[in-house]
Amino acid sequence: MKLERILPFARKLLEMAVKPGEIAVDATVGNGHDTIFLANLAGSTGRVYGFDIQDQALMSCKAKLREHGLQDRVTLFHKGHEQVAECIPPLHYGKITGAIF
Template structure:
């Protein structure tokens, strides 16, 4: 695990990216379930390289435009397919034969700098998880970055926690990473590793 730039404890984003780097290799197939402004999409595209494939989902056209521009600026658009759909559509939009996924990344909440009323919900997140989890290879990873500083965020996070806590030990390992004393804009990472 890489250390934070200041030598301290890694932020949730740094910790997440460190975990993903340990799992994703060149030519892998991965999912960015919430493309947002394209930061994780670009990160994943760099890991899988031109021979790999990233499938990105977002319900907001502006998010996909932001992501596409970011990918183009870095010459990484070739290995990415973007879907203008919520992540709950993964089950029907991922191409037939998509299996052995190395990773699926989720950032739950709302698109920074956009309409805070457009948010992920447990209903859509559950559908997405149930679609992508069976496609993960052994050792594959799902990351769920939970934000609770918006309306409905705490309820979604609680439902995600309950779902993950109920996963069988013989099939999954679930890691939780957060800062207990962070008072504002609470966030938590849940990382699910398929056994």
């Protein structure tokens, strides 16, 4: 049996879990690639919440989101993912269908 590398495997799982109109979390925004991936999965009616403690990561991600026309699908927080419960609106509690770290 051949095992897939972790990132492609994680993305396959997210593709099965996050559908248009749903909510997802990118717990460590970093370079923004996963944020863009999730924003495409969630579609124009979904929402992605992204977290990072580094200013540069958030600035880079914002620029990439604008380049892809996805900035309206994502809310970014300059906070660590341990504060996710404090940042996500109560109406989305229990409705997150996918997350990546």
